[in-house]
């Protein structure tokens with residue numbers, strides 16, 4: 001019987017003892033490093049509960065982690081990642097087998113029947129080769145194809161080579177042992193044993209390689225077997241201990257990060273207690289430790305794959321923000337001060353940790369420039385692209401909250417919008433008393449909730465039409481408001497507006513960091529609507545839609561909120577609206593970020609467009625979840641765009657290239673941005689709101 005490496009003695013030391021010491025050292029080092037990382041996660045930052053809905057969390061982890069749903073959006077990367085990832089899963093058990101063999105040499109494998117282990121050996125044998133193939137494909141992508149989103153990385157190359165080395169040593173050790181067993185049997189004059197015949201069946205690749213070793217002497221085979229076995233295990237220990245220091249920490253943290261992912265609507269921002277924050281004189285995030293544990297787990301988990309960067313509109317138009325760079329900078333900031341943060345948090349030491357922290361590179365202005373923080377349009381394309389569930393908008397807006405509420409440091413144009421929202425209830429700073437002026441041209445009266453209540457109609461109002469600031473003041477937005485009113489009227493839906501009692505939802509204020517203003521507006525609006533017993537709302541503004549549906553519940557306002565296209569497409573389906581007029585035109589549809597990616601409403605506007613006679617929809621190359629931002633979100637509508645190309649022009653150029661007669665939108669801000677781009681670029685493609693087109697198709701359209 002061939003002795004195993006752990007059964008041998010080395011310079012008088014038992015192989016088992018050496019192995020046990022190596023294992024103990026590796027585990028001790030890993031435990032120490034992991035415990036430091038966990039301490040980093042938990043220090044500072046507000047508490048965050050991510051243990052609700054465990055089954056939904058498990059499914060989310062399985063869908064995106066185990067089934068790798070996002071990885072195959074890039075089929076080549078999906079393939080090599082799946083090969084390597086499946087190798088990890090399968091070889092985890094193999095590693096446990098080797099550890100058992102090292103600690104208990106000569107003992108049979110425990111717990112499970114022989115048939116299981118034989119089946120496992122077959123899978124393992126194949127996976128050694130497929131994993132190696134995955135490594136070769138990954139290296140080819142980095143060094144031959146030189147994919148733009150993958151930056152040169154010594155760390156990535158090292159890890160890939162280490163994985164390849166693990167496959168080679170595992171196969172080499174197994175094949176040498178098999179050849180050794182066969183040589184010993186032959187030396188004893190035995191015919192090939194049943195065990196050797198089974199090798200060909202259960203470990204065919206190892207067996208084939210062992211045949212290639214048949215010319216080697218027993219001592220050479222033993223040297224290969226022992227050398228490869230020890231090298232393999234030492235490489236595993238090195239690999240495991242290297243992971244927490246590098247981007248491959250995601251091997252450990254990706255599944256937990258997906259399990260603890262945000263399950264609330266994507267567009268909902270976290271609400272914090274503004275009174276308590278004011279007492280503590282602390283708003284948002286100014287230091288790296290102020291982020292929550294989940295936000296720090298995101299930093300640990302970034303694989304630096306660059307998928308977020310290649311889709312980010314700010315990066316594509318030459319702004320300083322790249323989501324990948326932002327995440328890596330946050331992680332570097334966290335690691336740079338890790339020891340001092342942990343020591344200071346534990347109250348240990350001689351005060352040097354506090355001194356080091358006081359003198360450290362500041363997060364804002366040091367690691368992250370203010371221009372970077374203000375560049376984001378909060379479009380969430382990066383989050384849609386990220387395969388490991390990392391979020392950006394929460395971190396950007398936490399930094400903005402600090403800048404606005406503690407430092408009063410923000411682009412000066414934002415002040416005009418803040419003043420308008422505060423004084424007149426709209427960011428244009430137009431007279432609050434004119435909020436309902438858009439109704440005057442309509443051929444039927446539009447009641448306010450107050451008028452409906454006076455007329456004892458409040459109970460009979462089916463739905464509140466939330467008009468929004470753009471729908472109330474912006475010229476094109478007012479036309480769309482009239483269109484929606486006409487469509488509702490045509491369907492016989494009884495509706496009312498708040499009129500001058502409506503004020504801005506505060507969406508832009510919140511995303512620009514002015515949480516105080518947002519909460520003031522939110523409370524006021526919720527109180528108004530609850531006062532009228534509102535239960536259902538329709539709005540054409542995706543920003544209002546997102547805020548009313550997802551954020552107002554935190555302030556006691558829980559309503560059924562529909563986007564205009566959702567309600568009108570349903571009314572068409574139910575036969576309450578007939579769309580009979582229309583001119584033949586091809587049309588692209590531009591998905592608004594706050595309707596699509598933030599709230600998953602993709603089909604309703606398309607269903608409505610398809611119901612309008614004459615319209616032929618031609619999808620844009622970047623549509624639905626991949627729709628590119630117009631540049632207005634995150635309060636950017638109110639800020640100057642002075643760096644790089646303009647986002648609206650970049651999107652408009654894509655629309656022009658689609659070659660349609662027109663582009664449909666479902667957001668008043670997209671309408672303004674694309675309309676401006678058409679003028680700026682002297683373009684051809686006219687933008688229409690989907691509801692405008694639907695209203696034009698009504699039988700009694702006045703022309």
Ligand code: SF4
Pocket residue numbers: 311312313314315321322323375376377378379380381382383392393
């Ligand atoms: S939210 Fe949009 S603009 Fe902001 S970092 Fe992500 S992709 Fe870029």
Ligand code: SF4
Pocket residue numbers: 301302303304305306307308309323324327385386387388390
């Ligand atoms: S944040 Fe996500 S998409 Fe961006 S580089 Fe990191 S892992 Fe890749």
